[in-house]
Amino acid sequence: MSVVGPLDAMFLVGESREHPMHVGGLMVFDLPEGAGRDHLARLYREMVDPGLAVNPMFGRRMRHSLGNLGYWSWQQDDEIDLEYHVRLSALARPGRVRELFELTSRLHGTLLDRHRPLWEMHLIEGVQGRRFAVYSKVHHAMLDGVSALRWMQATLTDDPARRHMPATYALPSRKNDAAQAESLVNAIAKAGGGIGRALTDLAGLTPTGLRGLAHTLRAEHAAVAFQAPKTIFNRPITGARRFAAQSRPIERLSAVRASTGATLNDVMLAMCAGALRNYLLDLNALPDKALTAMVPVSIRGPGDTSEGGNSLATLWCDLATDEPDPERRMRRVSESTKYAKGVLSQLTPLQNLMIGAFGLGSAGLGAVMPGVAGRTPPPYNLVISNVPGPVDETLYWNGARLRGLYPASIVLNGQALNISVTSYDQQLHFGLVGCRRSVPHLQRLLTHLETSLTELERL
Structure with a gap:
């Protein structure tokens, strides 16, 4: 269990029904050559396999209790339900960009469930021109835009022939749970001997x-x-x-x-x-x-x-x-x-x-x-x-060429x-x-x- 850092906590404090605090992104792909009508459905079934290992970053949920003095902390969820977090949708015909953006608008306006790990992924079929889309969102308390883009890039390859590539939430962890970095607030408190001294440290020690x-x-x-x-x-x-x-x-x-x-x-x-x-x-x-x-x-x-x-x-x-x-x-x-x-x-x-x-x-x-x-x-x-x-790469996900990569952020x-x-x-x-x-x-x-x-x- 690790404490939520102070900057990350701001996105939890400010969240309400009118103010969802997640960042997202819409990726548009070409279907791989020879892919049938059930391509995305088969990919979805692989992605929600109960035996799939979930990266610890995406397997933790928020905890807020008197036991930790009312402060937020991250706790691993041992019963993560992938069929809840990963969803398969289809656009109404004719599946134009207009319909795709309208669906993305609705998905981006709904809150993430704080009783579960704070992320969702939606596979969207039926996009015109033999294409499909993936809309993902993750709470800003978990990731900033740079981190989110790094995670996304790790799921992609420049090899169009490569298959069996994991989704973001199933990527191998770069470090084990014991080595997870402490939050900024804990590090400052230990190094500075208290909040007052920590603030002085932050401002330049003088x-x-x-x-x-x-x-x-x-x-x-x-x-x-x-x-x-x-x-x-x-x-x-x-x-x-x-x-x-x-x-x-x-x-x-x-x-x-x-x-x-x-x-x-x-x-x-x-x-x-x-x-x-x-x-x-x-x-x-x-x-x-x-x-x-x-x-x-x-x-x-x-x-x-x-x-x-x-x-x-x-x-x-x-x-x-x-x-x-x-x-x-x-x-x-x-x-x-x-x-x-x-x-x-x-x-x-x-x-x-x-x-x-x-x-x-x-x-x-x-x-x-x-x-x-x-x-x-x-x-x-x-x-x-x-x-x-x-900027200089053409990337693929399980043979599907990535055509568009559109960020979707927060309004206040x-x-x-x-x-x-x-x-x-x-x-x-x-x-x-x-x-x-x-x-x-x-x-x-x-x-x-x-x-x-x-x-x-x-x-």
């Missing part, structure tokens, strides 16, 4: 460090931090979701990067900024002040082999949506992220974790309490996340839109999640993303 970190939290970028305007995204949300997705060739964004001197991530953010500007203009809802995005940043090193939990910092980005000129908007976005990255680079890993917790929790009461959202100024207008993936009360992006097979894959009621016509943002990229290509 009063000067504490003051410096507090200054960073207040003004990561003085021009945008905690100065976001109210928009239609910053309203109360319901539990229903809408999902939309799109892929674009990375070479198009790379050409913009080369012509502007910006980073690829800056180009992606500017692309989103232009799309948001045009979307809000269509709804006559564009504020005079520029929108601000909160951007999670992974602080996992290349050699980090930890199997779960969250390791994130956050930065604030000026999206310059008040700027009609795409070139000036691109420049402002790039300057904003460059400044924020410079601030984060001066902090220790533990200080960056504090920044991450602060950024994710800075929506405050509006994110977790009914009736508060929309009544106070939002700290930022939306979350935009970019999780690097296997008062933060009704999330844009997440990952890279794969020379494509950038956008996954948009919005509150079904608060974000009208979400799919129109896909058209505006294309328009915005076309504008940037003209620079």
Whole structure:
């Protein structure tokens, strides 16, 4: 049994029916050559075999009791029911992308059962063009986006002839149960001799460090931090979701990067900024002040082999949506992220974790309490996340070629839109999640993303 870390616990504290706290992803595959109509049904039966060994990470459930002072901890579930966690579904004809996204929207809006391990996997047959899809979701207290993508990649191969490949939850563990890493809160308490000393350690071991970190939290970028305007995204949300997705060739964004001197991530953010500007203009809802995005940043090193939990910092980005000129908007976005990255680079890993917790929790009461959202100024207008993936590879799962890899993340009360992006097979894959009621016509943002990229290509 291990204690849930403090950053992970935030996703448990903030969860309610209106605020599911799981991350997910939709993968679209080509059926293998020669596969019959029962291909997915046979694969499903293999995946729910009662004798299948489940990785300890996916075999643990949350425990919350007086015995551990009311704090959350992870406990192995010895009676995991794979037929509950893994499900076989089929799209209504004609099985278009529209029907696939509608089903994904419904699945993404339902809570995970806290009495069971906090994950689900749905095999979806009947997708047009001899394709099928896999939608998976896992509680954010278990995995962050980078970890989730690593787990997914471990189930795939570049060999189209390889078969009998496990699903994510059945991957061999990289370390035994006795060697499972202790939670951050336990490690800090042991090293620092108590919560008070731990906080001092986190801030830099000196009063000067504490003051410096507090200054960073207040003004990561003085021009945008905690100065976001109210928009239609910053309203109360319901539990229903809408999902939309799109892929674009990375070479198009790379050409913009080369012509502007910006980073690829800056180009992606500017692309989103232009799309948001045009979307809000269509709804006559564009504020005079520029929108601000909160951007999670992974602080996992290349050699980090930890199997779960969250390791994130956050930065604030000026999206310059008040700027009609795409070139000036691109420049402002790039300057904003460059400044924020410079601030984060001066902090220790533990200080960056504090920044991450602060950024994710800075929506405050509006994110977790009914009736508060929309009544106070939002700290930022939306979350935009970019999780690097296997950009130069074409991958397969049991002979099925992976065509699309679309992330599906979290929206909060008062933060009704999330844009997440990952890279794969020379494509950038956008996954948009919005509150079904608060974000009208979400799919129109896909058209505006294309328009915005076309504008940037003209620079």
